[in-house]
Amino acid sequence: MSVRSGDVAVSVRGQELTFRLHESGERGGEAILFLHGSGPGATGLSNWERVIADLGDRYWCLAPDQIGFGDSTHPLDPPRGMAPFNELRAEALLALVDELGLERVHLVGNSMGGQLALIMALDRPGLAATMLLMGSGGAPDLPASPGLTHLRSFYADPTAASLEGLLTEFVYDVDSLKGTVDRVVGERMAYVERDDVRRSHEASFDMAPPRRFFTPEELATIDVDVLCVHGREDRIIPVEASRYFAEHLPNADLYVLGQCGHWTQIEHPEAFERLLVGLVDGHR
Template identity: 65%
Template sequence: MNARVTSRDVKVGDLTFRLHEAGTPADEAILFLHGSGPGATGLSNWERIIADLASSFYCIAPDMIGFGDSSHPDPAPQGMAAFNEVRTAALFGLLDALGLTKVHLVGNSMGGSIALLMVLQAPEKVGKVVLMGSGGAPDLPASPGLRHLREFYADPAPESLRELLRQFVYDLEPLSDRIDQVVAERMSYVVRDDVRRSHAGSFNMAPARRFFHPDELATIEHDVLVVHGRDDRIIPLAASTYFATHIPSADLYVLGQCGHWTQIEHPEKFEYLVTGFIAGEL
């Protein structure tokens, strides 16, 4: 782990968050919300970013409820919509536990959907919002990469995880020096029964899915930066175009030669965008 990042457990009612944090609590706070996928955690998505931004912001990146070393409800909520409502309520409880009255939000994929739920449910607790490859746009077909993610436990082997990670990025080669470590770290979670249970609950496709419609997006008064990799094979660029079209104060930034993980594939650009946007310089 980066020396500037620390981890601890925070109780929120009957649930526990594994919280990864960097920076000084007196600074402006950014809540980083990771995406879904086998073995996903706050640290695996955000470790470099929160360490790099710690000199300017108080950065918090919890494992979402149902992921990593945070609580895994038993029984698990069924369907992503129901599970994300539980995650959203728990995140508000986490902010209260930390004494944070307002935070900026940075949400990747599923984390983007949760960021939208948070700003719609309690806009007074949210500053600026960054959506990165966000889910929740209607009328988009599921990509092969997203289907692989949903159905991962049909073949939960390291080789299958490696192939899934290949679909997450435009070019895996620059990350090849770390890929074995990433696969090993994620597989340590994949094999756990509680992680499998939460994955099955999240990706139960029988319940109705939660999409964000133009009329509710039009009510968002916050400044929103929508970021997307042009070559994303998990969530298509059309999703971010949709959000940027219907959120009144939204700007769209598209990165070429970039897949679903802007913060990992182009960390310097991503950090520039986040810091400039929050500072009002973009």
């Protein structure tokens, strides 16, 4: 199934923001919103291109570049810190689903995207039909991994070699995915070198504001079916994060993939798609 891309404008906090939206499948069908993670040069396509191409014959697949990423709007004066910036991103995503006429949608979030899915579900109960959280951030009391520290400080050395080193920390079997990593490095460097992308990255990873963690009390209010997916060898966000979410989300299951790092959907795409289809179709 081919992937098509276009722009969708929304109004948030009195300003117009534009999403670059990548999609597949028939508009008006069962909708899945794919939320990519953070990192230098990250986009909806670099995270989700294969998945949405594969599943477009079953669902209406939507994979926007988040605000502050890729070819979506980069605010001139962005919120400082991941938590404040993610609140803006979540508001914009809610405006996007309204613009698309979606009353309910399946939410799939990778890393930072998992945090956005949780914020959306908390801010608008009833929106999420199901949720798949893959290597999600937002769990408390976990130390920052070397890979996450490298990601946050990337612009101290914003080179292709540094980006390649960072992305090899995302995967378990570097040798088998060398071609994929090289391709993603090439795609992302075109964004990394842009001033607006750097501005958004540095605002997101301003460590001065308090970080946003999800409490057991908050998670207990999200009563939809949730699947927490995590690579056992994840060197960016440890598997304990998904164990935390699976423990406190009332209708959550946990699936841990062996010989897998932070990019489940890229390292084991068939298994990831099978899990997602089971979740979405099982909900029906």
